[in-house]
Amino acid sequence: MRTEPATRPRPAAPAAGRGPAPEAAPRRGLTRRNRPLWMLIPGGVLMLIVIVGPMILGIYMSMLDLDQYTLRRWVSSPFIGLGNYIESVVSSGLLRSVWLSVSYSLIAMLITLPLGVGAAVATQNAFRGRGIVRSVFLIPYVLPTFVVATVWRTMFQPEGVVDRTFNGLGMDPGLWLNGPNTYWTIIFVQIWASWPFIYLLALAGLQAVDHEVHEASALDGALWWKKLRYVVFPYLKGPLSLAFLIGMLHHINNFTLPFVLFGIPAPHDIEVLPMLTYVTSFQSFRFGLSAAMAVVSLILIAIPLFIYLRAVKLDDGESGGTK
Amino acid sequence: MSATLDVPVIQAPHEVDRPGSRQQKEVTRLLPTWLLGVVIAALCAFVLLPLLYIFLASVNSDLSVARGDFWPEAFTFENYSKIWTSVGLANGLANSVVVAGSTAVVSAALAVATAYVLVRYEFRGRLTMLRGLLALQSIPGTLLLLPVFVLYSSAATYLKIQIIGTHWGLFLTYLTFALPFSTWVMVTYLRGLPKELEEAARIDGASNLGILTRIILPLSWPGIIVSGIFAFLLGWNDVLFASIMTRPESQTAAVALQIFATSTEGGAVPYYGQMMASALVCAAPVVILYLFFQKYLVGGLTAGGVK
Numbered sequence: 048m049r050t051e052p053a054t055r056p057r058p059a060a061p062a063a064g065r066g067p068a069p070e071a072a073p074r075r076g077l078t079r080r081n082r083p084l085w086m087l088i089p090g091g092v093l094m095l096i097v098i099v100g101p102m103i104l105g106i107y108m109s110m111l112d113l114d115q116y117t118l119r120r121w122v123s124s125p126f127i128g129l130g131n132y133i134e135s136v137v138s139s140g141l142l143r144s145v146w147l148s149v150s151y152s153l154i155a156m157l158i159t160l161p162l163g164v165g166a167a168v169a170t171q172n173a174f175r176g177r178g179i180v181r182s183v184f185l186i187p188y189v190l191p192t193f194v195v196a197t198v199w200r201t202m203f204q205p206e207g208v209v210d211r212t213f214n215g216l217g218m219d220p221g222l223w224l225n226g227p228n229t230y231w232t233i234i235f236v237q238i239w240a241s242w243p244f245i246y247l248l249a250l251a252g253l254q255a256v257d258h259e260v261h262e263a264s265a266l267d268g269a270l271w272w273k274k275l276r277y278v279v280f281p282y283l284k285g286p287l288s289l290a291f292l293i294g295m296l297h298h299i300n301n302f303t304l305p306f307v308l309f310g311i312p313a314p315h316d317i318e319v320l321p322m323l324t325y326v327t328s329f330q331s332f333r334f335g336l337s338a339a340m341a342v343v344s345l346i347l348i349a350i351p352l353f354i355y356l357r358a359v360k361l362d363d364g365e366s367g368g369t370k
Numbered sequence: 371m372s373a374t375l376d377v378p379v380i381q382a383p384h385e386v387d388r389p390g391s392r393q394q395k396e397v398t399r400l401l402p403t404w405l406l407g408v409v410i411a412a413l414c415a416f417v418l419l420p421l422l423y424i425f426l427a428s429v430n431s432d433l434s435v436a437r438g439d440f441w442p443e444a445f446t447f448e449n450y451s452k453i454w455t456s457v458g459l460a461n462g463l464a465n466s467v468v469v470a471g472s473t474a475v476v477s478a479a480l481a482v483a484t485a486y487v488l489v490r491y492e493f494r495g496r497l498t499m500l501r502g503l504l505a506l507q508s509i510p511g512t513l514l515l516l517p518v519f520v521l522y523s524s525a526a527t528y529l530k531i532q533i534i535g536t537h538w539g540l541f542l543t544y545l546t547f548a549l550p551f552s553t554w555v556m557v558t559y560l561r562g563l564p565k566e567l568e569e570a571a572r573i574d575g576a577s578n579l580g581i582l583t584r585i586i587l588p589l590s591w592p593g594i595i596v597s598g599i600f601a602f603l604l605g606w607n608d609v610l611f612a613s614i615m616t617r618p619e620s621q622t623a624a625v626a627l628q629i630f631a632t633s634t635e636g637g638a639v640p641y642y643g644q645m646m647a648s649a650l651v652c653a654a655p656v657v658i659l660y661l662f663f664q665k666y667l668v669g670g671l672t673a674g675g676v677k
Contacts, residue, residue, distance in 0.1 A: 082491040083578035086483040090549050097546035098506055101517035108517065121520060168400045169409040180410055182661055187417055189660040191607040193624045194653045198424050201642055208423060211438030247668060261398045271402055279400060296508045303609045324512040334516055341513035352508050356501055
């Protein structure tokens with residue numbers, strides 16, 4: 048590393064440089080001089096050892112015939128190529144789990160969108176007590192997932208408070224934590240826990256609406272729903288697409304919610320991908336098979352992630368979608 | 371920014387034209403008042419009823435909760451005194467605080483340094499690393515669980531370092547998983563800082579490290595707090611790794627809470643009251659932390675989405 052002091056500052060940027068910087072020179076201001084690249088080492092090494100390394104190891108393990116007998120000497124356990132993948136697709140219900148994961152995430156996502164947008168629109172303007180309302184809206188998102196799941200598990204118990212409410216209305220919906228209803232149980236709880244995220248991003252989008260736009264639509268005498276539909280919602284398209292992608296990533300990866308809500312082994316009707324992977328590893332001890340499933344979930348995740356990474360502007364200022 | 375300041379000067383100010391006046395608020399209004407009330411009331415009920423239930427159930431008897439009573443038949447606070455020892459919640463909370471707290475501090479420190487280099491310096495692979503930060507956040511934990519476990523076990527076998535079952539194992543894991551997001555939060559924060567101060571410091575002969583510690587650090591406390599809190603939450607909220615990598619004496623609060631669910635399957639009425647009391651106790655620090663730093667955290671949550 049060179050220690051000479053950086054002798055000359057770069058040609059000073061125009062005074063307006065910090066405003067909406069012109070796209071033409073996004074890297075202006077990045078210096079190549081005297082770079083303290085060593086500062087990247089601690090974080091980089093950690094991420095390599097604990098994330099990237101294990102990820103590659105996991106992909107390798109997915110091609111081994113690995114169970115509780117061979118785990119101790121996993122290096123020398125038999126290499127079976129794509130055997131685990133074939134088995135997981137053919138006989139372990141992997142495709143069903145993929146379908147459950149994706150469809151549940153999608154349904155939950157589609158319902159949280161109007162909730163979050165509604166909340167954002169409702170709290171956009173100042174009113175007495177708005178601060179409190181905003182804080183309240185954030186609470187479900189703030190609560191640890193294991194707490195949320197524990198609480199809803201208690202409420203959804205047979206003859207629990209949810210059942211009592213339904214009985215009071217003269218309905219008997221059956222079991223919530225076992226059987227076919229579990230699918231809707233997890234969707235409901237996921238919605239309850241994650242709609243504030245949409246709310247936050249929608250709120251950020253609303254704040255990007257310039258005052259002039261409000262004035263213009265007021266001058267034109269736009270009715271409130273027309274204003275929402277044609278003036279305000281277009282501003283939200285970006286943030287909401289972003290929220291959609293991130294939300295899908297989170298839901299598909301969500302292990303804690305089904306794990307705590309239903310316990311293991313999970314009811315057959317809600318054996319989502321993370322649960323199936325976990326149970327295959329730590330209940331059936333088919334580690335190789337489980338690793339193959341995990342790799343499949345990685346591939347599944349890669350789709351929204353890829354779109355996300357393309358949408359995000361890495362270089363200047365804001366991440367994608369806001370414009 | 372300056373435009374709004376100029377308004378009163380340019381025009382003979384009518385009361386109604388002032389920014390923040392009633393008239394101005396009318397212009398930005400999006401919903402009619404009645405609908406606004408309905409939406410807010412409905413969402414508040416949606417959020418608050420379950421929360422109220424947690425509290426009510428935590429001061430209720432197990433039988434009453436099992437029967438599905440919303441309102442307790444008798445208020446009792448003894449659940450709150452039992453939980454500390456019955457499932458070792460005190461021990462669990464202490465472990466959680468130690469692990470998540472140290473994760474937060476170290477991860478925030480590393481994140482600042484990494485983000486500073488990524489934001490201010492040009493080098494080969496910079497964009498790849500930024501992209502990597504986002505990608506690494508999304509790797510499924512279930513994929514890493516087994517390999518990480520095997521890796522740590524190997525460390526015990528070959529290097530004679532016991533990691534599994536100690537605080538170190540969880541600390542190392544959470545720290546690493548927190549880094550991509552913490553760093554990303556810092557990246558978005560540092561981008562917003564003016565470069566002029568750094569340039570001035572550089573002219574005065576400050577070294578890179580000097581700039582980081584004397585200019586960047588004091589200016590970026592809000593960002594550091596946010597990235598630290600997110601790292602803390604990651605450790606506090608994790609169940610997946612904690613369920614595999616802890617022993618009873620090193621288990622975190624999240625794992626302690628699971629004991630209620632697994633230990634009461636014999637047919638007796640589960641300890642619902644204690645379960646809810648523990649849930650509330652586990653949630654309290656997180657909620658308090660959030661509400662306290664809400665202003666900063668909201669910006670961090672939408673990292674980059676806010677101007």
